[in-house]
Amino acid sequence: METAVLFKIIQRRFKFRNPNHLTVLPKNFIYTENEYKSARSYIQDLAKYNIKYSHPEKDDYPEEFFKMKEPPLFFEYYGEPIWKNTEFISVVGAREIHSITEQWLRAHLSDFVKNNKVGIVSGGAKGVDQLSHLIAIKNLAPTLFILPSGLLHLYPQSLNLIKTEHMNVNICFLSEFEIHQKLHKSHFYFRNRLIAALGGITLVAQASLKSGSLLTVHHCLEMGKAVVTIPAHPEMSGFDGNLKLLYDGAYLVRNFIDLHEFWKAEHWPY
DSSP: HHHHHHHHHHHHHHTOTTTTTTOOOOOOOOOOOOHHHHHHHHHHHHGGTTTTEEOOSSTOOGGGGEEEEEOOEEEEEEEEOOGGGGOEEEEEEOSSSOOHHHHHHIIHHHHHHHTTTEEEEEOTTTTHHHHHHHHHHHHHHEEEESSSSOSOOOSSSHHHHHHHOSTTEEEEEEEESOOOOOOOOTTTHHHHHHHHEEEEEEEEOOOOOOSHHHHHHHHHHHHTTTEEEEOOOOOOOTTTHHHHHHHHTTEESHHHHHHHHHHHTTTTTO
């Protein structure tokens, strides 16, 4: 636990940022007695809620996080570390999901998950995110919820029902924020970069121009991650983000076959 306590102290000092891109503890790290006691007490409390934790020197810390700018110094999760033996596709999109988008995801994302033994990572928001998680659950595929709030304040609240009704070894809830932390608008930035990091590719199912989905795309591009999206008619409301992505060079996927072939190409052994 000693190492975990020190990483927690650093995380608190930097206010959940990591400007120096630390992945190992600084030599001769100096901290106060109060900092140490508070961090140690917090970590001990996690066990009361069956919440686990990780940091860059633990073996359950995702390899993809080491490739990020400002990798997480400490994070918590409820469930099992499914990222250790699962490849993920990141799926993001609108909260107000269009019926056509819903039909596409139920048909083509479902087939993709079944045929490629791939898990889904998303942000748990209503609309595209939650539908994608539920598609994974229905197909017995691993799914990872990345949260913009603490694990005792799931956002949105509808995730509590999913957690109660569907929790199993293939489901995990993960957050950088401390367990009692409520949602703050700025937290979506942190959440979205982890979604981008953990997916082999990112599927933007439906997005407007001013959306969190396009912020996730920004993180993907910083990390050299491929982005795919679904085409739409220029006059369709709510899909202008998709069209901009295609105009800017994102890959177009029409159906399960396109998604499957693109996944294979991205994972071809070099």
